[in-house]
Amino acid sequence: MVKGIKKGDAVFTTNFSFFATAEVISLLGATPIFVDIDEDTFNINPELLDNQIQKVIKESKLIPKCIIPVDLFGQLANYQQIEKIAKKYKLFIIEDAAQSFGASYKNKKSCSFGDIAATSFYPAKPLGCYGDGGAIFTNNYAYAKICKSIRVHGQGKDKYDNIRIGLNSRLDTLQAAILLNKLEIFDDELILRNKIANNYSQQLSNYVKVPKIHKNYISSWAQYSIRVANEKDRKQLVEFLKVHGIPTAIFYKKPFNENKIYNLKSDNFPISKKVSQTILSIPMHPYLKKEDIDKVSNTIIKFYK
Numbered sequence: 167m168v169k170g171i172k173k174g175d176a177v178f179t180t181n182f183s184f185f186a187t188a189e190v191i192s193l194l195g196a197t198p199i200f201v202d203i204d205e206d207t208f209n210i211n212p213e214l215l216d217n218q219i220q221k222v223i224k225e226s227k228l229i230p231k232c233i234i235p236v237d238l239f240g241q242l243a244n245y246q247q248i249e250k251i252a253k254k255y256k257l258f259i260i261e262d263a264a265q266s267f268g269a270s271y272k273n274k275k276s277c278s279f280g281d282i283a284a285t286s287f288y289p290a291k292p293l294g295c296y297g298d299g300g301a302i303f304t305n306n307y308a309y310a311k312i313c314k315s316i317r318v319h320g321q322g323k324d325k326y327d328n329i330r331i332g333l334n335s336r337l338d339t340l341q342a343a344i345l346l347n348k349l350e351i352f353d354d355e356l357i358l359r360n361k362i363a364n365n366y367s368q369q370l371s372n373y374v375k376v377p378k379i380h381k382n383y384i385s386s387w388a389q390y391s392i393r394v395a396n397e398k399d400r401k402q403l404v405e406f407l408k409v410h411g412i413p414t415a416i417f418y419k420k421p422f423n424e425n426k427i428y429n430l431k432s433d434n435f436p437i438s439k440k441v442s443q444t445i446l447s448i449p450m451h452p453y454l455k456k457e458d459i460d461k462v463s464n465t466i467i468k469f470y471k
């Protein structure tokens with residue numbers, strides 16, 4: 167909304183994320199152009215991003231405007247490559263950091279990449295409030311000023327001076343109070359999540375594909391997601407874990423291109439298709455006890471044995 171994205175504009179994003187990432191593009195009347203993912207990180211593949219941008223330029227039906235990388239499950243996207251591509255085609259970047267608050271690359275924190283970043287404080291995210299909340303980050307004062315206006319129904323000089331079409335996007339005082347307190351223990355929680363993830367990976371790496379975090383990256387572990395051989399194995403493993411009282415979740419069962427709303431051919435997205443059929447998220451939060459981690463791990467190992 168800050169950049170006036172509208173009908174006729176192309177916004178490039180990953181084919182594998184929560185629906186909201188694609189939804190906001192369509193909400194403004196623009197066209198989302200989906201890009202397949204990297205199999206190791208589940209994040210947008212920069213090489214394929216470049217190809218898709220070239221394709222849109224060649225077809226000259228849409229105007230390329232923006233890239234929305236997502237830091238899926240808490241690991242940052244490859245911004246070194248994405249920033250080069252954005253520069254080359256004069257596009258701006260919105261970091262979808264809904265799952266990555268607290269993550270970093272060489273001490274550069276999530277929510278500081280691109281031109282604008284957005285995170286979510288939904289309870290299931292790394293820093294969750296007790297309802298709905300979120301934050302926008304930018305180092306551009308002009309953008310920040312427009313965001314502040316949009317947040318309160320397009321407010322101008324005062325409450326009843328409305329100078330643009332905005333939203334009700336205020337953060338409740340109650341949620342803010344909860345977040346301020348949780349923020350104080352957040353760094354400790356991040357360390358705990360990383361310890362738990364390492365422990366899972368040590369125990370499980372001989373049985374399933376464990377998440378790969380590249381060198382110099384620290385994940386915020388919104389999810390700990392393993393990969394199994396195929397859809398049938400996943401179904402049986404989910405059932406086996408359920409019988410043993412262990413909940414699991416599948417993020418995401420369908421890549422965007424297979425959603426009825428978009429319904430695009432799937433041969434362009436082999437990796438996101440494969441990942442959507444074989445991924446499984448197991449319990450992850452900072453207060454999982456050693457017994458819990460062992461129980462989850464041992465039950466998965468038992469399934470394979």
Ligand SMILES: *Cc1c(COP(=O)(O)O)cnc(C)c1O
Pocket residue numbers: 183184186187236262264265285286287288298299300
């Ligand atoms: C949760 C999530 C969102 C949306 O967050 P809300 O707080 O529901 O608006 C957007 N993108 C991703 C990747 C998410 O996981």
